[in-house]
Amino acid sequence: xxxxxxxxxxxxxxxxxxxxxxxxxxxxxxxxxxxxxxxxxxxxxxxxxxxxxxxxxxxxxxxxxxxxxxxxxxxxxxxxxxxxxxxxxxxxxxxxxxxxxxxxxxxxxxxxxxxxxxxxxxxxxxxxxx
Numbered sequence: 801x802x803x804x805x806x807x808x809x810x811x812x813x814x815x816x817x818x819x820x821x822x823x824x825x826x827x828x829x830x831x832x833x834x835x836x837x838x839x840x841x842x843x844x845x846x847x848x849x850x851x852x853x854x855x856x857x858x859x860x861x862x863x864x865x866x867x868x869x870x871x872x873x874x875x876x877x878x879x880x881x882x883x884x885x886x887x888x889x890x891x892x893x894x895x896x897x898x899x900x901x902x903x904x905x906x907x908x909x910x911x912x913x914x915x916x917x918x919x920x921x922x923x924x925x926x927x928x929x930x
Contacts, residue, residue, distance in 0.1 A: 816916045823908045826901060 812916070812920060816913070819912055819916075820909050823905055823912060826905055
């Protein structure tokens with residue numbers, strides 16, 4: 801058995817590993833960000849939190865009153881003042897998560913591994929038979 805034949809599987813394994821790594825590195829970006837905040841030196845005190853909660857409650861109450869007034873006016877005008885859809889209708893924007901990136905990278909890695917295995921087995925069979 802020649803030296804070239806014994807190093808071939810090692811070379812193929814290394815190349816497959818490099819290709820899989822190239823596909824999996826973008827998937828690590830999905831885990832790179834941490835949504836939980838870390839406490840800082842300028843965190844609000846309990847008094848600040850209470851004042852902020854009161855302000856938010858007051859703002860929510862005034863915005864609900866304004867929406868009720870708009871709805872009443874829109875009903876008077878025959879409904880022509882209603883928004884057409886999407887964010888203007890109050891629909892929340894889509895959350896930006898990296899699930900698609902993670903699933904795509906994993907799928908690509910599996911497809912690459914499957915294709916590499918298929919090619920290697922086919923080459924090995926071709927060498928044995930002919």
